[in-house]
Amino acid sequence: MELTRYINTKIKLSAEERSVIxxxxxxxxxxxxxxxxEPSNRSQKVHFxxxxxxRTFYNKDGKDITHFFFDENAFTMSLESNYFNKTDPYGREVLEDTTLRTIHFxxxxxxxxxxxxxxxxxxxxSIETLKRFSDKLFSLQFQTAEQRYKSMTDNYSNILLRVPLGHIASYLGITQQTLSVIRAQK
Structure with a gap:
């Protein structure tokens, strides 16, 4: 969805405010x-x-690990760089042809x-995004691999159709082989 149309689904902007944004x-x-x-960047950009x-990702012991997925109508930026003047441990990769609206922080x-x-x-x-991160943390701490996958299929089935299985497995904290076994049982 176009940026200002999306904003207007949440709040009402005046014509002038829409134009400025x-x-x-x-x-x-x-x-x-x-x-x-790349991971360890100091990006000062905000993307819609x-x-x-x-996807945001990091490298751990030579492995590429998916941290999070952002699709339409989502903002993403480096909290570490923009708010704490530190390097951002996460890189950002485009997973399909993408249209962004970008602004300097x-x-x-x-x-x-x-x-x-x-x-x-x-x-x-911010609260909606924080809730998604909270849900992910809960699932990693308290759910089995099967429960995490089911939660993803229930809540984010669109991601499963658009993202390579290797990225999904690392996001869920499991191997691609374990993901294949779980998917085969369904």
């Missing part, structure tokens, strides 16, 4: 497989996904401070 976020197109940022999918902060309703909107978006 629309002009501030630049539209960018990326091909499947593009690395937007209008179309496509991105300083400009994003300006919008945040100058458009009052944008603060409320971003607070709602």
């Amino acid at each position: 629309d002009a501030a976020f630049k539209r960018e197109f990326y091909s499947k497989g593009t690395i937007l940022a 996904i209008e179309k496509g999918m991105i 300083k400009e994003f902060n300006d919008l945040f401070n100058n458009i009052d309703v944008f603060k409320g909107f971003f607070f709602m978006v």
